[in-house]
Amino acid sequence: MLLEFPVSIKLLDYYKFQPTVIDEEYIHLRMPIGVPQGKTSGSESVEVLDLSALSTNTYRSQGKVFSPxxxxxxxxxxxxxxSVLVDRVHFKRVLPLPRASWSEAASDWYCHLHVGEACHQKLVPRTTDCLYGSCYHALTASLLIKGSLESTGKESLCSKCQSSVGLMGDDLWNVWCHSIKWSVLEDNSQxxxxxxxxxxxQAFYLTLHDALEEEKSFFGRKLAFRDGLGCGQTVLLWFVGDNGFTLDSGESIAGAEIQLRRSRLHKVLYKSENSVSKKIPSDVSEYQVSKEMMETALAVLRNSSNQLPLGCRAAAGFSVGFLSLAS
Structure with a gap:
């Protein structure tokens, strides 16, 4: 069998094939490689995958949440x-919310209280403010049509269909971008x-992209995605290395020659735990997502893991899965 690598991959002269897994629709091997063309450094090995059974059509790559x-x-x-939740609102300010690690960097951009000073007043957004995070919008609760939502503790439900639309705080309503749609009033009053x-x-990928942008300077990125209600699951993701040398196959030629291409799939280690019983380690960055986002992300990871041979589905106490991060 002939494997044809992209021109950017330079195999070292002394390379040796390491243990290879081959079955009817899967090839898995690792081998040492040289530095990619035009690069000064890179991975020490390449991982070749034939994941013909794993469709990437359901994956959503990076993007930004809607900004009115x-x-x-x-x-x-x-x-x-x-059903209408907020009617005829216009915003004078549309502002991004700080990322999850804002408190660690806070000393760089505001002055701390001095001895004897009273506490800073709580900042309350105006009714004409629209704040947005990676996958949700934060609006003042006063904008809501009376009776349009029901609150069950922290969670807010649509009064008509009982679907979860967001989280309700003292002053702000955080609404998931997968729970609402926006309409704009045109000049013809339509x-x-x-x-x-x-x-x-898609909402999960918005949060994931934001998290990776924040953590991109770190090798071996560890992320935690916690159910926004704080009583469900936490998914731990561990990106080991840059995953820049994962290849998958194109169409086989005459059954004996396989053309390889750079894969859109990035290998991750993942683990699902109970949010209540487990404390997030200090070296893990935490992000809040909805229950629906959590479930769909886990379904993608588990589906990709199930496509792997049994011996390749776990590592270091984590399950092995794949996410598509390419544009």
Missing amino acids: MLEKEYRIQCAECQ WKVAQDAATPL
Whole structure:
């Protein structure tokens, strides 16, 4: 069998094949390689995968959450039943929320209290403010149509269809981008969909992309995604290395020659734990997601893991899965 590598891969003269797994629809081998063309450093080995059974069509790569335009009038509806939650609102400020590690860097951009000083007043957004994170919008609760939502503790439900739409705080309503759709009022006084609801999987990838942007300077990135209600699951993800040398196969030629290409899939180690009983380690960055986002992300990881031979599905106490991060 002939494996044809991309031109960017330079195999070392002394390479030797390490243990190889081959079955009807799968090839898995690792071998030492040289530095890629045009690079000064790189991975010491390449991993070759033939994951023909693993479709990447359901994966969503990086992107940004919807950001409304200033002074335009908007309507926000439940994505499930289309009932109106916020009607005819215009924003004078649309601002990004700080990332999860903002408190560690806070000393760089604000002055601490001095001895004897009273506490800073709590910052409360205006009704004309729209704040947004990686996968949710934060709005003042006063914008909501009375009776449109029901609160069950921290979670807010659509009064009409009982679907979960976000988390309710004292002053702010954090609404998941997969739970609502935005409409904008046009010049002809007609409402037009400005942004349809994302899928929970797309929303997860928005958060994942934001997390990786924040942590990209670190090798061996460890991330934790916690159920926003704080009573469900926590998924730990461990990106080991840069995964820049994972290849998969194109179409086989005459059954004996296989062309390899750079894979869109990035190998991760993952573990699902109970949020209540487990404390997040100090070297792990934590991000809040919805229950729906958690479930769809786990489904993707488990599906990819199930495509691997039994001997390749676990490592270091974690399960092995794949996520697509390419544009």
